[in-house]
Amino acid sequence: MDYRHGLQNAPFEKLDHCKNKAPSDRWMNASGVPESRRSQHLTSGPWSLTSVWKIKILSFFFALMVTVLIMASYILARDQKGLFLTPSPYHLSVTSHSASLPLNLSSMGDYSALRDLVRRIVAKVDFLGRRVPDLGEVREKEPSIFSAIPRKFLPYLKNPCWYERFFGNITANPYRKNLYTLYSKRFQAIYNHLHRAFPAHLHQRAGRQYRLRCLPFFYIIGQPKCGTTDLYDRLRLHPEVHFTTMKEPHWWTRKRFEVEPPFLVQDFIHALQPDAKIIVMLRDPVESRLYSDYLYFGMTNKTVEDFHERVSESLHIFDGCLAERSIRSCVYNTTLYNLMPVRLQVGLYVLYLCDWLSVFSRDQILILRLEDHAANRKITMRRVFEFLQLGPLTLQKEADITKSPASNTRRPANRNLGPMLPITREILQRFYKPFSQRLAQVLKDPNFLWM
Structure with missing residues (x-):
């Protein structure tokens, strides 16, 4: 038999002959080719199917290994959470700006470039109102909500x-x-207790069983790191207030609906609860909120220089978004929200508040400052209790509520980092200034200038 021919060219009788022939003393491979002649077969004639498949398999695994290495190097090089292998729509503009930034934070070039960047952003800002959808449009958008709630x-x-x-x-x-039962053992214990108590809370009427369902009487809508946890912990001590099992159940959430308005959470709340009460807690967006946000969340190697670089990158990203979209579109954009190294847009309070005021009247929204709350909790909590029309408290109960330690404060390790760099503070003040000015105008209160 001429082993220089591949299996595809061999006659059927030769294939049968090779399969049925008794093997020699030397080991033979699966194709019936003696191993001693294998090198001759590979070099002097066409490859066999077995050899071709081996080459293909090796090539596949090699390509897979290269792909994995590229992915791993890309992921390790990135410091953006939740955006692996997802190109940013603003990536090109960010790269082009970031490449020109000087590394010397104290240089006038760095300050001048960032100042020009902020000036360009502020020039694009407008405070145009939104079109509020009517009740029919809201019901049509989420019919399941309105079919479940009377x-x-x-x-x-x-x-x-x-x-x-x-x-x-x-x-x-x-x-x-x-799904909250999977969150922690604490929540598992809570829901196990609710399960055991569930039959006793059913109401019997005419041989039928009924379950009491309720919506909240009021909502706390303050931004992250603005004191809402402390307000929540004090309110729950009032004997007339009962909160849900979860502090933030996320049933009403902006991620439930459109990234870009026209439909917002408050449209659905107002459609179901036009008399709802809203409590807002805000704080200085520069000195307190943004820097506290950076220090609080789980990042390692925190430094004032790193905070400055993150602010700079976030400003470039925001500028790239404004080149393509409106200010409200960028503020509500989930992709941009995840892309930001620091959450600049969270401190643009007036944009969010005006959207709430587009459906709720001003007397339905109580707006507090964390600075005032920290200075005198008794006055703040009395305002809240009066706003919610809660009953009077004994002096001892009021003391228990107002004198308890503050919740969710800055960790000791983060306090040692010190204040942000002066150049960072000045750039952020320039960025937030028009938004704070507009907020003070809307609320007719100069204290919201945070000057």
């Missing part, structure tokens, strides 16, 4: 509540599909 509530309760007929098995766990 239009009329029980008249004798402060909260919007109603009875919902219960058709399930009374012994079954109604919370078995609640």
Whole structure:
């Protein structure tokens, strides 16, 4: 047999002959070719199918290994959470600007470049109002919400509540599909307790079982690191206030609906609860909120220089977005929100607040400053209790609420970092100034200038 021919060229009888022939003393490979002649077969004639498949398999694994290495190097080189292998729509503009930034933070060139960048951003800012969707559009957008919640509530309760007929098995766990049970052992224990107490809370009427369902009486909508956790912890000490199991259940959330308005969370809340009360807590966006946000969340190797670089990169990203989109589109854009090294847009309070004021009246929204709350908690909490029309407290109970230690404060290790660089502070003050000025005008209160 001429082993220089590949298997594809060999006659069938020769293939049968090779398969049926008794093997020699030397080991033979799967194709019936003696191993001693294998090198001759590979070099002097066409390759066999087995050899071709081996080459293909080796090539596949080599390509896979190269791809994995490229992905790993890309991921390690990036410092952006949640954006692996996802090109940013603003990447080109960010790269071109960042490459020109001097590394010397104290240089006048760095200050001048950032000042020009902020001037360019501020020139693009407008405070145009949005088109508020009518009730029919809101209902059509999320019909499942309005089919589950009635239009009329029980008249004798402060909260919007109603009875919902219960058709399930009374012994079954109604919370078995609640994903918060996977969050921690603490929540598992809470929902296990709710499960055990569930049958006792069912109401019997005419042989049927009903479950009491309620929406919140008020909402706390302050921004991150603005004191909302402390306000929450003090409010829950009032005997007339009962909170949900989760501090932030995220049932109403901007991620539930459009990234770009026309539909916002407040449109749906107002459609269901036109008389709802809203509490807002704000703080200085420069000195307190943004820097505290940077120090609080889990980043390693925090330095004032690193904070400056993150602010600089975020400004370039925001400028790149404004080159293509409106200010409100950039503020509500989830991709941009995840891309920012520091969350500059969270401190643009007036944009969010005006959207809430587009559907709720001013007397339905209580707006507080964290600086005032920290200076005199008793006055702040009395304003909150009066706004919510809560009953009077004993002096001892009021002392328990107002004198307890502040919640969610800065960690000792982060306090040692010291203040931000002067150049960073000045750039941020220039960036936030027009937004704070507009906020003070809307609220008719110069204290929101934070000067």
